[in-house]
Amino acid sequence: xxxxxxIRFYSYDGPEVLRYEEIxxxxxxxxxxxxxxxxxxxxxxxxxxxxxxxxxxxxxxxxLVPGWDVSGVIEAVGAGVERLKVKDxxxxxxxxSRDGAYAEYIVVKESEVALKPRSVDxxxxxxxxxxxxxxxxSLFCTANLSAGQRVLIHAAAGGVGTFAVQLAKWRRAYVxxxxxxxxxxYVRSLGADEVIDYRRVPFEDAVQNVDVVFDTVGGDTQxxxxxxxxxxxxxxxxxxxxxxxxxxxxQAFVFVQPNSCQLRDIAGLVDSGKLKVYTEAVLPLSAARRxxxxxxxxHMRGKIVLKVA
Ligand SMILES: NC(=O)c1ccc[n+]([C@@H]2O[C@H](COP(=O)([O-])OP(=O)(O)OC[C@H]3O[C@@H](n4cnc5c(N)ncnc54)[C@H](OP(=O)(O)O)[C@@H]3O)[C@@H](O)[C@H]2O)c1
Numbered sequence: 001x002x003x004x005x006x007i008r009f010y011s012y013d014g015p016e017v018l019r020y021e022e023i024x025x026x027x028x029x030x031x032x033x034x035x036x037x038x039x040x041x042x043x044x045x046x047x048x049x050x051x052x053x054x055x056x057x058x059x060x061x062x063x064l065v066p067g068w069d070v071s072g073v074i075e076a077v078g079a080g081v082e083r084l085k086v087k088d089x090x091x092x093x094x095x096x097s098r099d100g101a102y103a104e105y106i107v108v109k110e111s112e113v114a115l116k117p118r119s120v121d122x123x124x125x126x127x128x129x130x131x132x133x134x135x136x137x138s139l140f141c142t143a144n145l146s147a148g149q150r151v152l153i154h155a156a157a158g159g160v161g162t163f164a165v166q167l168a169k170w171r172r173a174y175v176x177x178x179x180x181x182x183x184x185x186y187v188r189s190l191g192a193d194e195v196i197d198y199r200r201v202p203f204e205d206a207v208q209n210v211d212v213v214f215d216t217v218g219g220d221t222q223x224x225x226x227x228x229x230x231x232x233x234x235x236x237x238x239x240x241x242x243x244x245x246x247x248x249x250x251q252a253f254v255f256v257q258p259n260s261c262q263l264r265d266i267a268g269l270v271d272s273g274k275l276k277v278y279t280e281a282v283l284p285l286s287a288a289r290r291x292x293x294x295x296x297x298x299h300m301r302g303k304i305v306l307k308v309a
Contacts, residue, residue, distance in 0.1 A: 001024055001025075002024070002025040003022045003023060003024055003025060004022070004023060004024075004025045004103055004104035004105050005020065005021070005022060005023075005103070005104050005285065006020075006021065006022075006023045006065050006102060006103035006104065007019065007020055007021075007065060007066065007067075007102035007103070007285065007288040008021060008023060008063040008064060008065050009050055009062065009063060009064060009066070010062050010063045011062065012050065012051060012052030012055060012062075013050075013051070013052075014051070015047070015050070015289040015292050015293055016289070017050065018050070018066075018288050018289045018292070020285070020286050020288070023065075023103075025104075025105050026099065026105060026106070026107040027076070027107070028076055028077060028078035028081075028107050029078050029079075029107075030078050030079045030080050031078060031079075031080050031081060031109055031110055031111070032077075032078040032081070032107050032108065032109055032110065033074050033076070033077050033078065033081055033084055033090075033107070033108055033109075033110055033113060034074070034075045034076040034077070034105055034106075034107055035070060035072040035073065035074055035075065035090060035092070035105065035106050035107075035108055035113070036072050036073045036074075036075045036104065036105055036309065037070055037071075037072045037101050037103060037104055037105060037106055037308045037309065038071055038072045038073065038122035038123075038126070038307075038308060038309040039070070039071050039072070039122045039123045039125070039126035039305050039306065039307050039308055039309075040067040040069060040070055040100070040101035040102050040103075040126055040285070040305070040306045040308060041067070041069025041070070041071075041101075041126040041127045041128070041129070041130060041131075041303055041304075041305055041306075042067065042069075042288075042291045042292065042294075042295050042303070042304040042305065042306060043068065043069060043130050043131065043159060043295065044159075044295055044296070044298075045068065045096070045130075046066045046067055046068070046100070046102075046292055046295065047292040047295055047296045049064075049066060049096075050066055050292065058096065058097050059097070060097065064099060064100075065099040065100050065101075065102055065103050065106075066100045066102050066288075066292075067100035067101040067102035067103075067288075067306070068093055068094055068095075068096050068100045068101065068130060069092075069093055069101060069126055069127065069128075069129050069130045069131075070091065070092050070094065070100075070101035070106055070108070070126060070129075071089075071090070071091040071116050071122040071123075071125035071126035071128075072089075072090065072091075072106075072122060072308075072309070073087060073088070073089055073090070074086050074087060074088045074090055075105065077110075081110045082110075083110060084110055084113060088115060089115065089116050089118075089122075090113045090114065090115055090116055091113075091114060091115075091116040091117075091125045091126065091128060091129050091263065091267075092108050092112050092113040092114070092129055092258070092260075092263070093112065093129035093130040093133055093256065093258050093259075093263070094106065094108045094109075094112050094258060095108075095109065095112060095258060101126075101308075102285060102288050102306060103285075103308075104285075104308060104309070109258075110260075111258070111260055112258035112259075112260060113260055113263075114260045114261075114263035114264045114267060115264070115267060116267060117266075117267040117268075117270035117271050118267075118271055119270060119271045119273075120270060120277065122309075123279060123282055123305050123307055124277045124279055124305075125277075126305050126306075127159070127277045127278075127279050127302065127303030127304075127305050128163075128266065128270065128277050129263055129266075130159075130256060131159040131160045131162070131163050131303065132163040132167070132266045132275070133256050133257075133258075133259060133262055133263065133266070134160050134163075134238055134254070134256040135160055135161075135163040135164035135167050135214075136163075136167060136262050136266065137254055137256055137257065137259075137262070138164070138214055138236045138238060138254045139151070139164060139167055139168055139171070139212070139214060139236075140167070140171070142234075142236050142252050142254050143212045143214070143234050143236050143252075145168060145171050145173050145211075145212055146171065146173070147171060147172035147173065148172065148173070148174070149173045149174070149211035149212060150173070150174045150176065150209060150210045150211050150212075151168050151173045151174070151175055151176070151210065151211065151212040151213075151214060152176045152177075152178070152203070152207055152210045152212070152213045152214065152225070152228060153165055153168065153175060153176070153177045153178070153192075153214045153216070154177075154178050154198075154203075154213070154214065154215055154216050154217045154221055154225075155178065155179070155216040155217050156177025156178055156179050156183075156187045156190070156192060156195065157177075157179040157180075157183035157186055157187050157301050157302070158216060158298075158300070158301075158302075159300070159302060159303050159304075160216050160238065161177065161179075161187075161214075161216055162190060162277070162278055162301075162302050162303075163275065163277075164214055164216075165177055165187060165190040165191060165192050166190050166191060166274070166275050166276065167269075167275070169190075169191035169192075170269065170274055170275070173212075174193050175191065175192045175193050175194075176192065176193065176194045176195075176196065176207050176210070177190075177192040177194070177195045177196070178195070178196045178197075178198040178203050179195060179196075179197070179198065180197060180198065180199050180299070181197050181199070181200070182301075183301055184197060186278075186301055190276075194207070198221075202224065203221075203224070203228070204224045204225070204227045204228050207228050208228055208230075209228075209230045210228045210229055210230060210233060211229075211230060211232075211233045211234070212233060212234055212235075212236065213225045213228065213229055213233070213234075213235040213236070214236055214238075215235060215236065215237035215238070215239060215242075216237075216238055216239060217239060218237065218239030218240045219239075219240075222235070222237055222239070222240065222242065222243070223243075223244070226244055226246045226249065229246075229249045231248040231249065232248065232249070232250075233249050233250070234249065234250040234251065234252065235249065235250070235251045235252075236251075236252045236253075236254055237251075237252070237253050237254075238253070238254050238255075238256070240253070241253040277302065277303060278301060278302030278303065279302055279303045279304075279305050280300050280301045280302050280303065280304065281294060281300065281304045281305070282304075282305050282306075282307055283304070283305075283306055283307070284306065284307055285306050285307070285308045287306070288306060291304050291306055
């Protein structure tokens with residue numbers, strides 16, 4: 001039996017449950033491709049799943065390989081795969097209910113995979129799928145953000161926020177971001193029209209009449225966000241289903257879904273220079289524990305990526 005190196009956990013708990021070990025290599029079935037992983041993006045959902053926050057929703061069988069962001073090269077294809085072929089350089093946000101990408105190989109459904117942007121290497125490409133799809137599906141598919149609208153993007157320096165600011169500017173919206181002082185210039189460099197230092201001033205005192213609030217923080221941030229929305233506006237959260245019911249404004253919760261067509265369009269934006277990915281930390285696969293600790297601290301700029309090959 002062929003084996004590969006991977007990170008797995010056998011119980012829901014702290015980062016110490018992550019084990020670097022040799023496990024059987026998966027093989028693709030009908031409609032699936034086997035990807036040789038070059039890099040795996042790290043996202044907050046990785047530590048949230050490891051700590052058991054999503055166990056009722058996802059019903060995973062343990063042990064589980066975490067990590068649902070990948071860039072790599074197709075090594076083999078299953079029956080019925082027509083769009084992709086061996087040696088294609090691809091990226092994906094795979095199905096979160098299955099084994100992830102903290103491994104030398106991963107099996108992914110063809111419908112979740114797109115050709116990676118040619119202009120960036122695998123390490124940068126691995127930081128793109130989950131966060132950019134989340135921003136795309138929230139701003140475009142749910143909020144229907146349009147040119148000239150005012151959008152408030154919380155945690156604009158984070159993994160999702162970095163893409164949200166750039167995508168909203170590409171749509172020609174007026175973008176207001178929040179970040180700490182360390183990231184003010186970074187968020188401006190992404191194209192934001194205004195940046196609020198959320199530690200210095202309550203953002204709800206600094207901004208009003210917003211068409212769309214993109215809530216990537218939850219808690220008090222979500223609660224105070226209702227005040228800045230104009231009548232007919234919408235609050236889209238990716239952290240917790242909006243709790244309040246406020247007259248005259250709409251609300252939605254988005255849980256990102258795999259989507260190869262959107263990934264193809266996103267790759268086009270990257271290759272035409274309209275969308276950039278920023279990677280603050282690149283660690284080896286064996287340092288997955290440290291990567292998840294950094295993610296949980298919640299103050300990284302852009303992405304954390306594990307370099308696998
Ligand atoms: N529902 C979904 O499908 C979905 C998809 C992706 C992510 N998410 C969730 O969305 C959240 C964000 O994800 P992410 O990948 O962007 O996380 P991330 O990259 O870890 O976010 C880190 C950023 O958050 C900023 N930040 C922390 N507290 C803040 C606050 N109170 N106000 C403004 N900015 C703040 C930090 O900036 P400073 O250092 O400047 O404070 C840092 O740059 C996570 O909870 C994640 O689980 C959900």
